[in-house]
Amino acid sequence: MNIEFATEADIDYISERDKHLARTLIPTKIMAGEIYILRDSNQAIGWMRFNYFWDNTPFMNLIWIDEPYRGQGLGKDVVLHWEEQMKERGFQVVMTSTQSNEEAQHFYRKLGYVDVGCLLQEKDPLEILLSKKL
Incomplete structure (x- = not known):
């Protein structure tokens, strides 16, 4: 298995599976x-995408591994x-989040992430914010 940066050739693959990101934003990312x-x-x-929380802290948005x-440990990898x-x-901290009803919270904690806050939006489960010092 190789991990590399996505290219324009990957746009269709990502767009067909990522229902949280508008197709028009994929080329920019x-x-x-x-x-x-x-x-x-x-x-x-599979893929993983991220951005920056507060414009200065790497924030993992989504990991997807095909069924x-x-x-097989690819998410961890x-x-x-x-x-x-x-x-x-040069970053010293990274962040991510997961909903309180998702198993992913346990995955992140096993990798050393700790709860640092939460967000509650109307009609959605609690969103847990997690952070890890590198």
């Missing part, structure tokens, strides 16, 4: 180097890869 693609034998099998590849990249860029 690709050009900014804010989407990693996971590949197995040159075939896209046949789940449960891409998170650790991203963390290392952010550390190399």
